[in-house]
Amino acid sequence: MTTTQTERPLAVLVGVQLPGVDDVEHAADLAELGRLVHTLGFEVIATVSQRRSALAAAAVLGEGKLKELAELTGGSGVVPSGAPERKNKARARRAAESGEGDEPDGELGDDADDADDDEDGGVAAPGAGGARQVARTATVVAVDHDISPSQARNLERATGAQVLDRAGVIIEIFHRHARSREAKLEVEIARLNYVAPRMREMGGGADRQRGGIGGKGAGESALELDRRKIRDRIAELKHELGAVQREQSTRRALRQGQRRVALVGYTNAGKSSLMRALTGSEVLVADKLFATLDTTVRALHPEVRPRILVSDTVGFIKKLPHDLVASFRSTLDEALEASLLLYVADASDPTFRDQLGVTRGVLSEIGASEVPSRLLLNKVDRLPEEERDALRLEFPEATLLSAKTPADVAALREAIISFFEESMVEAELLLPYAKQSLIGEIYENARVLSEEYDDAGGRLSVRAHPVALERLRSLLAR
Incomplete structure (x- = not known):
């Protein structure tokens, strides 16, 4: 039997339980990340979790967990050679020389540290061999940490999936949900600030030299040119945002x-x-x-x-x-x-x-x-x-x-x-006949208890907040 419903693209959550984070807090963080990813329109099918003293410098997870993650995404599970993994290689070499266990990349118990989180009713986080039961592969990996551009790139190479860290997920949600002009400008500035340092990792392409006058001499690389465009765009957005915020400040001042x-x-x-x-x-x-x-x-x-x-x-x-x-x-x-x-x-x-x-x-x-x-x-x-x-x-x-x-x-x-x-206080306001146009302002900002009129104008007994009362008195004194 076929279904007419459009299937959501699949995602896998990745979390590292660092020292000082207990099981309850770690589970709550991953559950919240799952809801964030669900808000983006993905179905979470599994969670890959690991206890570590720190995020692996190369690709967040250790080698064993990385391969387990790759089973869910259809990737190789291997970070290609040339990836920045110097610290981990040095540590592995020292471990080999000292005769310590051959646990890869400083991992602490690959099989024992799975988090069983099934936030969106999909496949539970797999243990040994569990990943092979998944019929569809995930196309997105969401990491519950802020990771560097190189870590994101290495994860993408190892998994073959798009990688978003927690900051990237939140910024994307804000980008989709902003409605007012002010919110759209604010989110776009944050998004460009997030994207700029990651451009090298996203494959900027070959350098294109742009010479000076007449096209001679050294110019900008493609990456430098794109980053300059982003800086110019951010400056333009900030200028536009300043104008919107001044308008908003005026509205707040009226209130x-x-x-x-x-x-x-x-x-x-x-x-x-x-x-x-x-x-x-x-x-x-x-x-x-x-x-x-x-x-x-x-x-x-x-x-x-x-x-x-x-x-x-x-x-x-x-x-x-x-x-x-x-x-x-x-x-x-x-x-x-x-x-x-x-x-x-x-x-x-x-x-x-x-x-x-x-x-x-x-x-x-x-x-x-x-x-x-x-x-x-x-x-x-x-x-x-x-x-x-x-x-x-x-x-x-x-x-x-x-x-x-x-x-x-x-x-x-x-x-x-x-x-x-x-916090309201009672007071008396004198409303000259020449300023009767302010009667609406008084009724808007104070409760009028009584009104009396004589040759000088109206005498109004009011009850109002001290700040509003001071403002009304300044308007009447002009």
Whole structure:
């Protein structure tokens, strides 16, 4: 019986369990990599894992594991001669001279160190001979580490498959999911910074000499020319991004003094679901990593006066590429300029404590750790009552909820309103008749308790946040 469904291309995960990383953390990292790869559209059929003191200098894995990986991809499992493997060769020579065991490339137990991870329902990571049961070969190898261009090239030669390290996988997801002009520019800059140092390894082709005036004399090699083009393109993108960010800064300045809440947290923690529930907006909700890359700002619904704005920000992840952290700094400014941060964590994920630490660490880097915050443990509908009780004891300050439960969302809405109510103060504003055009601005940024009019104008008793009140007074004094 034939199927009309298009088969997903296959991928294999590769992970090295380094010293200091326990089994639970290692398994969680590989499971997360599997979800990232699945988000890219691949089906994970196996995981090849190995305990090592460090990544193998030549091709990440030792020789035995490399051959096991190649069985899944149809490759030779051998790094061709001429590959940069000097350190490993020297170590192997010393081991041979000392009469030590003939375990290749410093491997620690090839057969004993397999990780049995079947994240996407495919073939489990093979042990001895298990790889031969796979009918289709994998076309992509995803490595759960940042690897050098030479390591990636050697892995590709040995496996015959495309190799992506963790940073490359994340950048590719960002590249596919960016929607706004700002996000697209930021991701493209990060992608070009990632590609530039790897161009030599991707086969730049033969040198093409470009002479000076008249075509004489030495010129640029093909690689040098391509890298210069990338540098020029990055400079052009940064100039364009600067203009977009200035426009965004202007928009944020117009919202200055307004009551703002930012949802922050690990990717797929349920921020967009909460955003939709709190604001009634049709934001994208999907059970995949990095479904949201663009900051969305909507008013709390049903609306209150003055309005409370809620923003949904890009999710965080462990080992986020440095260029993406730098690129998305402007996106994270929404968190820095918010009046209240809501840390959203997926309580049903056993690793949510580590994820929460990653979120807090990144926000601390941009100086947002001083912003008032609340912890939301989301998706508790997936937990039994005894686990919820344990969370209440461990996190007494947290709010346990489910974005799918209307009562929980309503209680969160009231908690947000109460937070802002506590910081509001009462004052009286004099509105001259000549500035009646500002009445809408006052109603937008303050709650008007009463109005009285005399010969000088209107006297309005209002309740507002101190920053908004100061802004209104400056507008009336002009």
